[in-house]
Amino acid sequence: MHEHEHEHEPMHDQPPSHRHGSTRTFVRLLTTPLRALSRRRRSRFAPLVLLLLGLAITGGAYAAVAPPPQAEASTGVASASIKEGRQLYLKNCSSCHGLNAEGTSDGPSLVGVGAAAVDFQVGTGRMPARQDGPQIQRKRVEFTQDEINAMAAYVASLGPGPAVPDKEQLDYADADAAEGGAIYRTNCSMCHNFAGKGGALSRGKYAPSLDGVSPKHIYEAMLTGPQSMPVFGDGTMPPEDKKAIIKYLKITEQEASPGGASLGKIGPVTEGAVGWLVGLGALIACAVWLGAKAR
Ligand code: HEC
Numbered sequence: 001m002h003e004h005e006h007e008h009e010p011m012h013d014q015p016p017s018h019r020h021g022s023t024r025t026f027v028r029l030l031t032t033p034l035r036a037l038s039r040r041r042r043s044r045f046a047p048l049v050l051l052l053l054g055l056a057i058t059g060g061a062y063a064a065v066a067p068p069p070q071a072e073a074s075t076g077v078a079s080a081s082i083k084e085g086r087q088l089y090l091k092n093c094s095s096c097h098g099l100n101a102e103g104t105s106d107g108p109s110l111v112g113v114g115a116a117a118v119d120f121q122v123g124t125g126r127m128p129a130r131q132d133g134p135q136i137q138r139k140r141v142e143f144t145q146d147e148i149n150a151m152a153a154y155v156a157s158l159g160p161g162p163a164v165p166d167k168e169q170l171d172y173a174d175a176d177a178a179e180g181g182a183i184y185r186t187n188c189s190m191c192h193n194f195a196g197k198g199g200a201l202s203r204g205k206y207a208p209s210l211d212g213v214s215p216k217h218i219y220e221a222m223l224t225g226p227q228s229m230p231v232f233g234d235g236t237m238p239p240e241d242k243k244a245i246i247k248y249l250k251i252t253e254q255e256a257s258p259g260g261a262s263l264g265k266i267g268p269v270t271e272g273a274v275g276w277l278v279g280l281g282a283l284i285a286c287a288v289w290l291g292a293k294a295r
């Protein structure tokens with residue numbers, strides 16, 4: 001056993017990038033002492049030595065193969081701000097979401113909702129919630145982006161959840177707008193209307209207009225599914241599709257309406273029908289009114 005020990009030593013000194021390449025040598029180095037040991041199986045300590053050796057091998061192999069820890073990479077924000085974020089959270093959010101974000105009867109738990117949910121909810125002014133009603137709405141944003149980042153870092157530190165999308169995820173310049181339109185019509189238009197003008201849902205709720213919503217908040221809404229909106233995680237909707245939707249929305253938003261009010265851009269047939277019904281309705285109302293006066 002002893003004469004083989006120094007053969008192991010060099011393994012530890014190798015830089016991590018070389019470890020994979022040397023797997024075959026590694027295996028050969030390990031099997032040699034094993035074979036030597038099994039030849040002397042009679043020894044009383046052989047089973048124990050084999051066991052310890054086995055444990056050492058598994059541990060070493062795991063350390064070589066396991067991915068490096070990625071603490072801050074997933075939140076996208078520095079850990080220094082977690083403390084500041086917790087202070088802001090305690091002051092502004094804990095009354096509804098609980099002292100440890102465990103949730104109360106006035107607000108859901110925020111453990112595991114991720115930095116993206118906080119950035120979306122506070123960044124669009126929905127949080128801190130104020131009014132009662134069927135749906136919490138956009139309002140004036142009450143915090144600076146630094147404060148929002150700090151609270152997002154604090155919430156992200158409580159449990160893994162979707163991170164705030166980075167620059168690369170938001171770069172939709174090369175995305176395919178036509179494909180984005182198709183994906184949008186399958187997944188979003190039933191609630192938000194064909195051109196993103198918004199629409200009513202049941203029980204006094206509504207899907208808001210998407211005009212003027214920043215690409216980051218559109219992306220985060222898909223990642224986190226606020227209120228009655230479903231979550232479109234990267235598994236069901238890959239980042240490329242999200243970018244394509246954003247590009248489509250940004251292009252439709254810029255389209256002018258040469259014919260006056262766009263009527264939600266539902267199409268020429270509907271626009272004609274509205275003109276016909278409203279116009280004709282007004283004429284009939286006039287006729288009835290005149291008829292009633294004449295009597
Ligand atoms: C008056 C109570 C109240 C306050 C104050 C409040 N919230 Fe909320 N919050 C709610 C309620 C209620 C919901 C659930 C809305 C829904 O889904 O219908 C919510 C939802 C959220 C969500 C979405 C959770 C998810 O599952 O995606 C986040 C994130 C959030 N709040 C963060 C905050 C932060 C950060 C603050 C402080 C700046 C804050 N809230 C202050 C009541 C409150």
Ligand code: HEC
Pocket residue numbers: 124126135136137138184187188189190191192201205206207208209210213217218219221222226227228229230232245
């Ligand atoms: C089942 C209906 C439904 C579907 C489908 C849906 N949404 Fe939503 N969406 C909502 C509702 C309801 C809200 C408002 C949530 C809130 O106020 O917290 C919303 C909010 C949003 C917002 C935030 C707008 C703002 O004013 O801040 C964006 C952006 C958004 N949705 C994008 C999308 C996209 C993109 C899709 C398709 C991939 C989609 N939604 C699919 C119902 C839906």
